[in-house]
Amino acid sequence: MLEFGCLVFLALCVLFLVLLGSGNSLYILVEFSLIVLIIVFIIWAKFYESTEEIKKIFDKANNGSRPDMQSLIDSVINQNPQFRYISKLLTKLNSDKAINFFCQKWAETRADKLTKILLKARYVASQPDNITILTALKINKIDKYINEKPHLIKIVLSSFEDQDNGIAKLARRVAINLSNQETINYLFYLCIEENNQIAYQCIEKANYQSTNTKYQTLFYFLREEWDIYDKLDFDQTILQELYHSIGTWLRKIVAEKARKRGWIEWIKVVKKAKKK
Numbered sequence: 001m002l003e004f005g006c007l008v009f010l011a012l013c014v015l016f017l018v019l020l021g022s023g024n025s026l027y028i029l030v031e032f033s034l035i036v037l038i039i040v041f042i043i044w045a046k047f048y049e050s051t052e053e054i055k056k057i058f059d060k061a062n063n064g065s066r067p068d069m070q071s072l073i074d075s076v077i078n079q080n081p082q083f084r085y086i087s088k089l090l091t092k093l094n095s096d097k098a099i100n101f102f103c104q105k106w107a108e109t110r111a112d113k114l115t116k117i118l119l120k121a122r123y124v125a126s127q128p129d130n131i132t133i134l135t136a137l138k139i140n141k142i143d144k145y146i147n148e149k150p151h152l153i154k155i156v157l158s159s160f161e162d163q164d165n166g167i168a169k170l171a172r173r174v175a176i177n178l179s180n181q182e183t184i185n186y187l188f189y190l191c192i193e194e195n196n197q198i199a200y201q202c203i204e205k206a207n208y209q210s211t212n213t214k215y216q217t218l219f220y221f222l223r224e225e226w227d228i229y230d231k232l233d234f235d236q237t238i239l240q241e242l243y244h245s246i247g248t249w250l251r252k253i254v255a256e257k258a259r260k261r262g263w264i265e266w267i268k269v270v271k272k273a274k275k276k
Contacts, residue, residue, distance in 0.1 A: 054082060058089045064097035073105050076113045087113060091121040100125045103135045110163065130155050137167045142174055150183040154190055157198045176206040184208045188215040195247030218242050221257060236266060243270050 054072075061069035072090060076083050093099050103125035106114040115138075117123075122139045125131040133155040136142045146152050159171035175198075178184050188210040190199035202208070203219065210216040217238045220229040233239055243254055258267050 051082070051085060054086060054089070058086075062093055062095055062098045064095060066101055069098060069101050070105070073102070073114065076117070077109065077111045079113070083113070087117055090117045093121065093123070096126050099123050100127060100131070103131050107131050107134050130158075133159065134162075134167065137162075137170050137174075138164070140170060142170070143179075146174070146178075146183050147180045150180065150186040153178070153183050153186055154196070157190070157196065157202070160198060175202045178206070178208070181211060185210050185212060185215075188212060188219075191250070192218065192242065192246055195250065197247075197249060200250065214238050214242060218246075218254075222253060224257065224260075226261075236263075240266075240270055 057068045057071060061072055072086050074080075075086050076090065090102065093102060102114075103118070103123055106118050107130075118135065119139060122141070124135045124139065124141060124145075129149075129152055132145060133142070133152055136145050137156070137159060142156065146156060153175065156171050156175055159167055160175075162168040162171065175187075178187070187199045187203055187208060189212075190196040191203060192215055204223075210219070213232070217229060217232045220232065221239055239254070243251060246254070255267050255271075258264075
């Protein structure tokens with residue numbers, strides 16, 4: 001349709017020139033001006049046609065079409081013609097499917113152009129969990145997610161060595177400044193039940209307290225708060241029970257503390273029980 005319009009416009013210009021006649025400077029000036037106008041019109045027409053086509057692709061992408069979204073993302077990464085216009089459109093996604101797919105591709109590529117879009121639009125993926133945390137860390141909106149879903153703190157811990165230095169630093173800072181008790185409790189769970197050493201380091205650095213009596217009793221022992229520990233576990237029942245479930249690295253710390261207290265026989269007993 002646009003090509004047809006250009007041809008009609010060109011034909012009218014030629015007809016005008018013929019009627020105007022030739023042989024004077026005014027004719028030459030008018031001819032040059034019309035040629036420039038024709039070129040500008042053709043360029044504008046092509047641009048308009050292109051943007052209309054991109055809008056159609058964007059609408060399909062925003063409705064969940066992965067091939068169309070991938071096409072737009074590739075255009076931005078490769079800086080194809082109109083990539084700036086496409087980048088602007090990609091900040092206006094409003095469907096979870098589209099946002100999640102975009103965030104997934106950002107996480108896979110970490111392309112600068114996609115990062116700029118993510119930061120400007122402040123997208124956070126709703127799923128999967130690892131992309132939710134990664135995007136929330138990137139836009140510094142993490143507290144909301146780990147407060148609502150405490151188990152996501154595990155992914156925060158795994159982000160300590162992320163390739164993005166900003167994400168890694170924020171993850172470390174967040175993990176030692178938790179305010180939600182359920183999230184803190186889950187950190188103890190990760191340490192004791194899943195043998196997560198990073199969780200242990202965060203608990204110790206922040207001096208977190210657990211509302212789980214068994215977990216907190218173990219940490220009173222580890223922190224050598226003997227008066228409190230002895231009142232809670234005077235016969236070492238809790239310590240012995242947890243000793244058999246914690247990881248090797250934590251058992252070594254417990255054994256070291258026990259030796260410090262002179263519990264040589266206790267160490268022999270629990271080690272023997274562990275072998276059985």
